[in-house]
Amino acid sequence: MVTAITGGNFGDEGKGKMTDLLAAKADIVVRFQGGANAGHTIINDYGKFTLHMLPSGVFHRHTENIIASSAAFDPDDFFNELKMLKENGIPEPMVRVSSRTQLLLPIHKEQDKLEEQRLGKNSFGSTKSGIAPFYSDKYAKRNFQISELYSSNIKDKIRCFCEDKNKFFNAFYGVPNALYVNDLTDYLMDLRDKLTPYLFDCPYYMSDAIKSDRHILLEGQLGALRDVDNGIYPFVTSSSPLAGFGSVSAAIPPYEIKSIISVIKAYSTCVGAGAFVGELFDEAANELRKRGGDSGEYGAKTGRPRRIAWFDCVSARYGCMVQGATEVALTMLDVLGYLDKIPVCVAYRINGEITEKFPETYLLDDAEPVYEYLDGWKCDISDICSYDDLPEAAKSYIEFIEKRIGVPITMISNGPKRDQIIYRNTDYK
Numbered sequence: 092m093v094t095a096i097t098g099g100n101f102g103d104e105g106k107g108k109m110t111d112l113l114a115a116k117a118d119i120v121v122r123f124q125g126g127a128n129a130g131h132t133i134i135n136d137y138g139k140f141t142l143h144m145l146p147s148g149v150f151h152r153h154t155e156n157i158i159a160s161s162a163a164f165d166p167d168d169f170f171n172e173l174k175m176l177k178e179n180g181i182p183e184p185m186v187r188v189s190s191r192t193q194l195l196l197p198i199h200k201e202q203d204k205l206e207e208q209r210l211g212k213n214s215f216g217s218t219k220s221g222i223a224p225f226y227s228d229k230y231a232k233r234n235f236q237i238s239e240l241y242s243s244n245i246k247d248k249i250r251c252f253c254e255d256k257n258k259f260f261n262a263f264y265g266v267p268n269a270l271y272v273n274d275l276t277d278y279l280m281d282l283r284d285k286l287t288p289y290l291f292d293c294p295y296y297m298s299d300a301i302k303s304d305r306h307i308l309l310e311g312q313l314g315a316l317r318d319v320d321n322g323i324y325p326f327v328t329s330s331s332p333l334a335g336f337g338s339v340s341a342a343i344p345p346y347e348i349k350s351i352i353s354v355i356k357a358y359s360t361c362v363g364a365g366a367f368v369g370e371l372f373d374e375a376a377n378e379l380r381k382r383g384g385d386s387g388e389y390g391a392k393t394g395r396p397r398r399i400a401w402f403d404c405v406s407a408r409y410g411c412m413v414q415g416a417t418e419v420a421l422t423m424l425d426v427l428g429y430l431d432k433i434p435v436c437v438a439y440r441i442n443g444e445i446t447e448k449f450p451e452t453y454l455l456d457d458a459e460p461v462y463e464y465l466d467g468w469k470c471d472i473s474d475i476c477s478y479d480d481l482p483e484a485a486k487s488y489i490e491f492i493e494k495r496i497g498v499p500i501t502m503i504s505n506g507p508k509r510d511q512i513i514y515r516n517t518d519y520k
């Protein structure tokens with residue numbers, strides 16, 4: 092059985108917590124896209140951890156953790172995170188890396204940094220983790236798939252790669268000799284030796300896993316609105332955070348994904364550039380930012396303050412739609428317990444017209460939120476374990492959102508810890 096856990100908003104929805112939780116019953120957790128450009132914060136019996144590259148199943152001894160072929164594999168972060176887990180006393184996790192995954196190299200990070208500087212005020216708010224240069228090189232077919240490091244032609248490819256990069260860096264950024272063939276060769280050969288024990292043939296392995304009816308979790312990074320095609324292009328990531336892309340990356344048939352859990356949060360946040368309808372800039376934003384997440388709404392990768400808005404039914408419904416969500420996990424409900432009234436954006440007004448549809452990006456700058464105001468519950472709900480025990484106003488809030496997004500909310504997260512979860516679908520208990 093294959094389940095996908097993916098973001099229904101802009102990312103930072105709490106997917107890491109949900110994956111860590113559901114991995115307890117999974118055989119395999121698969122990171123299928125993106126690289127070390129986002130962080131999944133997980134609080135469990137071992138402590139608090141932020142993972143950038145490793146799948147969120149690494150805290151379970153019985154769970155295999157797979158980095159699938161379409162991820163932007165950052166070997167430096169990969170080895171650093173394994174070391175960090177060891178130093179924190181976590182039993183060595185089972186980790187495998189698809190031999191078809193491509194390498195995100197230090198030069199990609201350098202390029203990302205220089206490009207953001209070059210763009211100046213038009214920059215995309217990149218985390219400078221090298222993701223866009225990596226995927227550009229991948230689709231231009233000049234980058235390195237890990238398996239190529241074993242090829243007899245690798246030296247020629249390294250030479251061409253260095254020539255191209257040096258020309259590009261010189262022309263675009265005035266940087267001569269950005270790469271030396273010998274240095275890159277040494278780096279890649281050293282990496283090949285270190286990575287060998289982790290490599291596996293992903294398509295065959297996953298095919299066998301499906302035949303053996305193993306329980307597989309596909310773990311998405313970022314959220315639907317950052318999808319390169321269906322998100323707010325060009326303010327998107329360079330891969331697809333949609334569940335369907337998990338099937339491509341892990342080479343499993345799309346029809347095997349039986350359940351798609353879209354994780355959405357009870358209010359909205361966003362990191363990076365691009366239109367963010369209903370963005371709050373006042374004291375209300377500061378208050379929510381201070382109270383959000385487990386220690387405020389600040390980016391897990393960069394520490395940047397996250398942009399804040401009230402829950403947005405328009406974008407969340409769209410996000411769940413493009414994910415193909417079969418169910419929703421609503422997170423951070425506990426955060427809203429201080430409010431008398433909670434505004435919820437139910438539609439956009441664009442050039443005088445009211446719409447419940449999420450438009451193409453160019454119209455978003457003209458979109459204004461249309462709010463409905465729901466009653467707050469004015470209490471701490473973080474200790475509540477059953478849906479029936481939630482205050483009526485909290486249940487009304489959940490059911491209001493559920494109706495608007497049109498997907499059943501089966502899990503409610505009411506705190507950052509593993510056990511702060513309320514199930515409405517007993518299958519997950």
Ligand code: GDP
Pocket residue numbers: 098102103104105106107108129130131132133134313383384385386391422423424425426504505506507508
């Ligand atoms: P991810 O990338 O989707 O995994 O999300 P992040 O890790 O970037 O951000 C989620 C933050 O919210 C983390 O600090 C989590 O510890 C925290 N968190 C997750 N679920 C909840 C919840 O239900 N309530 C609260 N208060 N914090 C949560």
